[in-house]
Amino acid sequence: MAILPAGRIDDGEAPGDLLEVEGKITRIGYRIAGERSALEVMRNYESALAQAGFETVFACESHETCGVDMMAFIANSGTVRPQGFGDAFFGGTAERALLASQESIDGVFHVFLHVVEDTSNNRTLLYQQVVEGVALRTDQVDVLQAGELQRSLERQGHVAVQGVYFDTGKSQLKQESGPALDQIAELLRANSHLQVYVVGHTDNVGDLAANTVLSEARAAAVVARLEAYYGIERTRLIARGVASLAPVASNADESGRSRNRRVEIVAQ
Template sequence: MVWKWIAGIALACSMLPAGVGFAGDIEGSSDHPVLGRFPTATIRAYEVREFDAAILPAGRIDDGEAPGELLEVEGKVTRIGYRIAGKHSALEVMRNYEHALSQAGFETLFACGNHEDCGIDMMAFISNSGRIRPPGFGDAFFGETAERALLASRSDADGNVHIFLHVIEDTANKRTVLYQQVVEAAVLETDQVKVLQADELERSLKRQGHVAVPGVYFDTGKAEVEPESEAALAEMAKLLEAYPELRVYVVGHTDNVGSLDSNVALSQARAAAVAGALSGSYGIDGARLIAKGVASLVPVTSNADETGRSRNRRVELVAQ
């Protein structure tokens, strides 16, 4: 994907080049390649997701529980929280970004220039709708905050790019805070998970005494089985119906994020939820199912990165 880099714009304070890490940034972070940073800015919150949904304000927000106009887009999502040291107003920062985006061919979809125009719940909505908490939001006072927001987009050969910016003056700490979301068009790889058929589950159980069942989904930190798990549950039920003498442990596994005690409880609750779904929705005799949670004690690979952690979060059937 080819981007127009934004650098060297002749304003009072020009944007610094994109795609570069700076001293003071949190480890592993960098600017997004499409958009540079304001001088004196450091990255204090950072997240990149190869495919995710982002809910971007496209109008004022007066009620975070029932927000008004929103734009929900999917793709590669980069979320960055900057702290800008020095006496730089929200207006100065946003004008620089507006100019840079205009020069790069972005069209403004929504903009607000003060706390009243943005809506009384704009900050609360942003803080609660993303997966990272923008730095400084907890320190800023509504009555003393200068606030500006901007939603812009550009269409490229590879698809749409959306950028949302929110700037506040954190007067309590004498700094300016910028929250940036960039959503790039991305193709979702839908063939990464295969639901094992009942006969494949049976062969693995017979050969090795246990089998991991892909396609069982839970929300982060939760134990409710997601509706997308139906296909995997159905194959487990077919297996148990085809072999009425078979008794299994339903074993829940987690990664090592969080305390061992909390992960033991979570994995136990998830295993129980799967066993409950098999007996409650598919009529499998509950006496044939024993739920056990083992947390992160039996990993299949390292928990050092998200790829490994995602493999370790799983549900297994183990022959009794």
């Protein structure tokens, strides 16, 4: 279990917005010598994460925006990083933090970065924590699956639901989609006031107009199943299709195309 700041911290005793995530944890501390500012270091990481498909969950750019107790909480709480891990970050003249996430068929990945300039020693200190979440199994029904959907909706406003399957060029749901639909239904039952768009996505193979029709038909199939089999009110569900207009990976190879063929839940 990793605990990562997802908002400013003004009181280390009551830090408020923290994100708890599970998975393989890798912690690395860097001492970057020379005239490398916290801004320069963070911009390089932001660029690399964006190119890899990560989305920003939280970012701050100074003591004021990070919170007066962010630095102390990271260094001393024993939750964000083990006590005694690397350099203490006190005395920095500039501070930046970033929490980013990426969802894929392999699982949910989180990266947390904290950068501080140590001008007295002419260096910049970077703490990096990567949490590699394990992909959810699609052969079991689990409340945690619905819980992860809810957390992603709260964090990002949308979430890709893995495990919704169709034959190529078809809009009929395959039988293997049952566990994923169970997750969506569990989410909606647990949040009776939640209204969502069900959005179909395709890869870029074929005609855009045809893919737009196909993606909306697939979304409509999910909506119809949620209503007919799970009793979810149709008024809470709107089906939309965007074809290949919102990819999460490159369509240059099958690995990327398979990630782009998906169904997402978007909070209205």
